[in-house]
Amino acid sequence: MKKLITVAISLALAGLLGKAALAAPPADTLAAIKKKGVLVAGVKDSLPPFGYIDEKSRTIVGYDIDFINAIAKKLGVRVELKPVTSASRMPQLQEGNIDIIAATMTKNPERAKQVDFSHTYFFTGQKFITKKGTVRSLKDLAGKKIGTAKGSTSEQNVKKSIPTATVLSFDDYPQAFLALEQGKVAAVTTDEAILAGILAKAPNKAQFEIPNLQISDEPYGLGMRKGDKHFVDFVNKTLLQMERSGEAKKIFERWFGPKTPFHLQRNFKITANK
Amino acid sequence: MLTYQFDWSIVTSGKYFEWLVSGCKVTLQISIVGIVLAFIVGLLIAVMRMSNFRPARWFALAYLEFFRNTPLLVQIFFWYFGSYKILPAAVNDWLNSTNFEFAAAVIALTIYTSAFIAEDIRSGVLSIPKEQMEAARSAGFSFLRSMQYIILPQAVRITVPPLVNQFLNLAKNSSLAMTIGVMELTYQARQVESYTFKGFEAFTAATVVYLALSSIITALVHLYDKRVLNPNRAV
Amino acid sequence: MGELFNFNVITDNFTYFMIGRFPNGPLGGLGLTIYLAVVSCILSFFCGLVLGLLSLVRNPFISYPVNLFINIVRGLPLLMVIFWMYFLLPALMGRTVPESQTVIMGLTLFTSAYMSQIVRAGIVGIPKGQTEAAISTGLKHWQVMLYIVLPQGLRNMIPSFVNQFVSLIKDTSLAFIVGVSELTQVATQVNNRTMAYPTEIFIFIAILYFFLCYAFTSLSRWLERRLAWRKAI
Numbered sequence: 001m002k003k004l005i006t007v008a009i010s011l012a013l014a015g016l017l018g019k020a021a022l023a024a025p026p027a028d029t030l031a032a033i034k035k036k037g038v039l040v041a042g043v044k045d046s047l048p049p050f051g052y053i054d055e056k057s058r059t060i061v062g063y064d065i066d067f068i069n070a071i072a073k074k075l076g077v078r079v080e081l082k083p084v085t086s087a088s089r090m091p092q093l094q095e096g097n098i099d100i101i102a103a104t105m106t107k108n109p110e111r112a113k114q115v116d117f118s119h120t121y122f123f124t125g126q127k128f129i130t131k132k133g134t135v136r137s138l139k140d141l142a143g144k145k146i147g148t149a150k151g152s153t154s155e156q157n158v159k160k161s162i163p164t165a166t167v168l169s170f171d172d173y174p175q176a177f178l179a180l181e182q183g184k185v186a187a188v189t190t191d192e193a194i195l196a197g198i199l200a201k202a203p204n205k206a207q208f209e210i211p212n213l214q215i216s217d218e219p220y221g222l223g224m225r226k227g228d229k230h231f232v233d234f235v236n237k238t239l240l241q242m243e244r245s246g247e248a249k250k251i252f253e254r255w256f257g258p259k260t261p262f263h264l265q266r267n268f269k270i271t272a273n274k
Numbered sequence: 275m276l277t278y279q280f281d282w283s284i285v286t287s288g289k290y291f292e293w294l295v296s297g298c299k300v301t302l303q304i305s306i307v308g309i310v311l312a313f314i315v316g317l318l319i320a321v322m323r324m325s326n327f328r329p330a331r332w333f334a335l336a337y338l339e340f341f342r343n344t345p346l347l348v349q350i351f352f353w354y355f356g357s358y359k360i361l362p363a364a365v366n367d368w369l370n371s372t373n374f375e376f377a378a379a380v381i382a383l384t385i386y387t388s389a390f391i392a393e394d395i396r397s398g399v400l401s402i403p404k405e406q407m408e409a410a411r412s413a414g415f416s417f418l419r420s421m422q423y424i425i426l427p428q429a430v431r432i433t434v435p436p437l438v439n440q441f442l443n444l445a446k447n448s449s450l451a452m453t454i455g456v457m458e459l460t461y462q463a464r465q466v467e468s469y470t471f472k473g474f475e476a477f478t479a480a481t482v483v484y485l486a487l488s489s490i491i492t493a494l495v496h497l498y499d500k501r502v503l504n505p506n507r508a509v
Numbered sequence: 510m511g512e513l514f515n516f517n518v519i520t521d522n523f524t525y526f527m528i529g530r531f532p533n534g535p536l537g538g539l540g541l542t543i544y545l546a547v548v549s550c551i552l553s554f555f556c557g558l559v560l561g562l563l564s565l566v567r568n569p570f571i572s573y574p575v576n577l578f579i580n581i582v583r584g585l586p587l588l589m590v591i592f593w594m595y596f597l598l599p600a601l602m603g604r605t606v607p608e609s610q611t612v613i614m615g616l617t618l619f620t621s622a623y624m625s626q627i628v629r630a631g632i633v634g635i636p637k638g639q640t641e642a643a644i645s646t647g648l649k650h651w652q653v654m655l656y657i658v659l660p661q662g663l664r665n666m667i668p669s670f671v672n673q674f675v676s677l678i679k680d681t682s683l684a685f686i687v688g689v690s691e692l693t694q695v696a697t698q699v700n701n702r703t704m705a706y707p708t709e710i711f712i713f714i715a716i717l718y719f720f721l722c723y724a725f726t727s728l729s730r731w732l733e734r735r736l737a738w739r740k741a742i
Contacts, residue, residue, distance in 0.1 A: 046701060083688060087468045094471070095599045114471045147455075151468030168375065168455035169465075171686075174701035179455075181704065182358045183370045203705045343675065343722035344715045345682035347693055352715060355700070355707035359514070442584075449586035453686065460588055477592055481585060488584035 029099050030075075030230040038078045041068040042098040045083035046172060048197045049255040049262065050104050063255040064102040067121055067222070067239075070247065071100075074238050085172065087151030090114060093223060100235070101223035104194065106153040116228060117221030118235045121248070123268035125214040126157050128187040129180065129195045132209045135187060141165055144186035147176030153218065154190040161215040173198055180208075191218045193256070193264060200261035236272070243270040281472055285479040290466045294476075297462030298483055304379055304458060305445040305487075311384040312444060313437070316391025321421060323396055334392070341389040347450050349386055354378040354454040379451035387444045391437060398433035399425055438495040442488055459483060518706040519713045522699050526714070529690050537690035539717060545609065545681040545691060549616035550674050556617060557624020562654070564629055582622035587680055591615035595687060612684040620677055627669040631662035664736060671729035675722045682718075692717065 026032035033039050043064050044051035051062040060081045072079045082098050089101045093115060107117045128135065128146075135141060142164045148154045150169040159167055168185055170176045176188045177198050188195070195210050202208065222239075224232050242248040248270055256264040284290045323334035341349070354375070358366055369377070402425055410420035430437075452461035463480035467473040519526070529537015536544060563575040582590065594615040598606040606614075635658045643653040682693040690698070696714045700707050 046698070085688065087464060088688070090468070090471055091473060091595075097599070110469070150464065156469075169461075170455055171453065171697075172701065174704060175697070178355060178700070178704055178707065182355070183366065184374060201702075201704075203703070339723060339726075340719055343679075343726060344718045345679040345693065347682040347685065348696075348711060348715050348718060351693075351697070351707070352711040356711040357708070359708040446584075446586035449588040450683075452588075460586065460592075464592075473592075473596055477589065477596065481589055481593070484586060484589060485581060485584045 026096070027228075028230055029225060029228050030234055033075060033077055033099055033231075036077075038080050039068065039072045039075060039100065040080045040082060040098045041065075042084035042089050042092050042101045042103055043068070043081050044085075044103045045081075046174065047104065047194060048201065049260065050194070050197070051081075051083075051102075063122065063251060064104065066251045066254070067242075068100070068102050070242055070251075071235055071238050075234075085151070086149050089223070093225060099224075099231075104191065104220055105223050106191075106218045107221040108153060111223075114226060115223040116226055116232045117223060118232065119239050119270055119272060120219040120221055120268065121239055121270055122193070122220040122252075124191040124193040124218045124220070126154055126189060126216045126218055127192045127195055127210055127212075127214055128189045129177070129199060129208055129210050130187045131180070132207055135211050135213070138162055138213060138215070141187055145184065147179045147185035147188045148190055149173050149176060152190060153216075157216045158189050177202065189215075193262070196262045196264065239270050240272060280475065281470075282475055284470055284472055285466070285475045290470060290476075293462045293466055294459070294479055294483075297457060297459040297480075300376075300456065300458040301445070301448055301483075301487070304376070304383065304448040304451060304456070305441075308380050308383040308387065308444050308448065309441045311380065312387040312391055312440070315384055315388035316440075317395060317426075319388060319392035320395035320399070321418075323392060324399060324421075326417065338389050338392060341385050342393070346382060346386045346447055347453065350379060350382040350450055350454060353382045375451070375454050375456045378454060379448065379456050383444055383447060383451075386447070387440055390443070391440050394433050394436040394440065395426075395429060397436075398429035401432055402428050434495060434499055438492060441495075442491055445487055445491065446484065514709055515706060516709050516713075518699065518703055518709055525699065526692065526695055526717075529695055535690070538695045539692050539721075541609070541689070542678065542681050542691040543721075545613060545616065545684060545689075546674065546678045549613050549620060549681075550677050552613070552617040553620035553624050553673075553677075554670065556621035558628055560621055560625035561628025561632070564625060565632060579622045579625055582619060583626075585619075587615070587619050587683055588686065590619045591683060591687060594618070608687050608689045609684070611687060612681070612689050616677060616680055619680070620673060623676075624670070624673060627666050627673065628662070631666040631669075632658055634665060635662050667736065668729045668733040671725055671732065675725045675729070678722055678725070679718065 043060060043062070045060050046052055047062075049062050050064045051060055053059070054061045060083070065081065068079055068081070082092070084092055084098070084101070084103050086103070089098075089103050089105065090111070092098050093101055101115070104122075105111070105117075107120065111117075128141070138161065141162050145166045145168055146158055146162070147168045147170060148158065149172050152169075155167055155169055158165065168176070168179065170179065173188065173190055173194060176185065179185045180188050181202075181204075188198075192210065192214075199205050199208060199210065222235055224235065239248070242251075249266065252266045254260075256262045256266070285294060319334045319337055322330040323338065325331060357378075361369070406424055406428075407420055410424045411417070415423065448458060449460040451458050452464065455461075457465075459480050463476040466476040470476070526538050528540045529535065531537065531540065535541075560575060560579060564572055564579060566572045566575075591612060594611050598611055598614060632654075639657055639661075640653055643657045644650070648656070681691055684691045685693040685697065688694065692714055696710050700710050
C-alpha cells in the first residue's frame with residue numbers, strides 16, 4: 001500500500017512539476033540572450049584542447065570556447081561559461097540553465113530528437129588508446145574491459161562494434177585513463193581528438209599509443225533547444241561566415257595545428273549540408 | 275516552446291527496462307554480500323574492541339574511529355584507485371582480471387558499515403549486566419566462550435533494530451558504487467536518463483525500487499524479531 | 510616505480526585543497542566542504558524540528574503525510590535525493606539553481622528527515638508526568654511543548670545533533686557527483702590532472718576528513734557525558 005501511494009505521489013509530482021519545469025526556458029533564445037546581454041554556454045572544463053582550465057589565467061579556454069566567443073561577439077553580448085559533463089549537458093540545456101552546448105557533442109539522430117544541432121564545426125572519429133603493442137585489431141579487445149565516460153556516444157558505439165567487451169563508464173575521460181594506467185581496463189575509447197589531448201598530458205606517454213582502429217565518424221555540433229529556429233539559424237550563419245573568413249581554420253590551427261602537441265590535419269570544412 | 279512528453283513505457287518494457295532490472299540485480303548482489311560480510315567483520319571488531327588483549331583493543335579502536343569518520347565515497351576511491359600502489363604487482367594483476375569494480379565497492383561498503391555495526395553490537399553488549407559475564411567466567415567459561423554462549427546471543431537480540439538500520443544504510447550507500455563504474459541501479463537510472471533524456475521516468479523507477487527494498491528489509495527483520503527472537507512476546 | 514610515494518603532489522596543491530580558487534574565484538576544497546556542511550546543518554535543524562513536531566501532532570491529517578514523507582526520504586539513498594533536487598528545484602523555483610545550492614537543498618531535505626527522528630525521540634523521552642503537571646496548571650498544549658518539553662528535550666538531543674553534523678560533513682562528499690568543487694571534487698581534479706598519485710591524494714583527503722569529523726565526534730561524546738552528569742543532579 002505504502003509503495004502504491006509513493007508511486008502515485010511521484011507520478012503526480014512529476015506530472016505537475018514536469019510542466020512547470022519546462023515552461024521556464026525562453027521560446028526565442030536569440031531575443032532572450034540579446035535582452036539579458038549574456039550568452040550562457042555549457043562547455044567542458046577538463047578536456048584539452050576543447051575546453052579546459054588554463055593554469056595561468058585560471059579561466060576556461062579551448063577550441064569550443066573560441067567558437068562561443070565568436071558567436072557572442074557577433075551578438076554583441078558577454079559570455080558566461082558553465083562547466084558540464086557528457087551526462088549533464090542535455091538536461092542543463094533543456095532546463096534552461098544554459099543557452100547552448102559547446103561540449104564535444106556528437107551529432108546523432110537520437111540526440112537530434114531532443115536538441116537542434118548546428119552545422120558540424122569539428123569532425124573526428126572514435127578510436128582507442130591502449131598500452132603500446134597490446135592491440136592490433138578490434139579482436140584483441142574482445143571480452144576485455146574498455147573504459148569511457150558516462151553518457152557519451154563513445155559508450156554506445158563501442159558496445160555495437162565490440163559486443164563482447166565490458167564497457168566501464170567513468171565520470172570523465174582522465175579517470176578512465178587512470179584505470180588504463182593501472183591495468184583496470186585494456187583500452188580507453190573516445191574521439192581521436194580527445195584521446196590525443198589526454199595522451200599529450202599523460203605523465204608516461206611513451207607507454208601508450210592510439211592504434212589506427214576507427215569505429216565511427218564523429219561530427220560535432222553545437223546544441224540548442226529544439227525548435228529554437230531563430231537562434232539555430234543565427235548560429236549556422238555565423239559558422240558559415242567564420243569558415244568563409246578563414247577564422248574557423250585559424251581556430252583549428254591554434255588548438256590542433258603543428259605548433260600544438262596534437263598535429264591534427266583539418267580534413268573537414270564547415271558547410272551547410274551537414 | 276518545449277513540451278515534455280511523459281513516456282513511462284521506456285521504464286516498464288524494452289531495452290531500458292532490462293537495464294534497470296540488471297541494475298536492481300547488481301544492487302541486490304552488493305547489498306546481500308555486503309550485509310553478510312559487514313555483519314561478520316563488525317562482530318569480529320566488536321569482540322576485539324572488548325577483549326582483554328591490548329593490541330587487539332587498540333587495533334579495533336583505530337579501525338572504528340578511522341573508518342567511521344571518513345566519507346564512504348573517499349574510501350571507495352581509495353580502494354579502487356588508491357590501493358594500486360600499495361599492493362604487489364601480482365595481486366594487482368589478479369584483481370584486475372576479476373570484477374574488481376564490484377569487489378572494491380563491496381570492500382569499501384563492508385569496512386565502512388562494519389565499523390558502525392561493531393559499535394552497535396558493543397553498546398548492546400554493554401547493556402547486558404556485568405554480573406552475567408562474571409557468573410559465566412566463574413562457571414568456568416573462557417572469555418570467548420562466555421561471549422559466544424552468554425553475552426553475544428542476548429546482545430544481538432538487543433542490537434537488532436540498530437543493525438537493521440545499518441543494513442538499510444548499506445543498501446542505500448551501494449548507490450555510490452556507480453562512481454567507479456559498477457552498473458548498479460543508480461548508474462543504470464542515470465544511463466537511461468542520458469540515453470533517452472527521460473530523467474523523471476528513470477529516477478522515479480529507481481526511487482520506487484529503493485523504497486521497496488527498504489520496506490522489504492525492514493519488514494523481514496520485524497518478522498524475524500517477532501517470530502524468532504521473541505516468539506512469546508505479547509505484542 | 511622508483512619511489513613508493515610522492516607527497517609533493519599534496520604540498521604543491523595544498524592551498525587548492527584548502528580553499529580552491531578563492532579569493533580569485535569561488536571558494537572550494539575543504540573550505541567549501543565546511544560551508545556546505547554548516548549551512549545544511551543549520552537549515553536541516555529547523556526543518557527537522559518542524560517535521561519532528563508535526564509528526565507528533567495528534568491530527569492524523571497532519572501527522573500521517575509528515576511521517577510518510579519522512580519515511581520516504583529515509584528509504585532513499587542520498588544520491589537519489591540529490592538527483593531529484595537537480596530536477597525538481599529549477600521547476601519549484603522557476604529559475605536556474607547553482608549546483609552548490611542544489612546540494613545544500615538535497616542535504617537539508619535528507620538530513621532533516623533524520624533530525625526529525627532525533628527530535629521525536631527527544632520529545633518522547635521527556636516523562637509524561639511533566640506534560641500532565643503543566644497542563645493541570647492551565648497551560649495550553651502548544652505552550653507546554655514550547656516552554657516545558659522542548660527546552661529539556663533539545664538539551665538532551667545536542668549530542669545526536671553533533672553526530673548528525675559529522676554525517677553531514679561526510680555526506681558533502683557526494684556533491685562531487687554533481688560537480689561542486691568541494692574537497693573530494695578538488696581531489697579528483699588534481700588526480701585527473703596529475704594522473705599518477707591517486708594513493709597519496711586519497712589518503713591525504715581521508716586524513717583531512719578524519720580530523721574534522723573526529724573532532725566533532727569527540728565533542729559529541731564529551732557533551733553526552735556532561736549532559737548525563739547534569740541530569741543526575
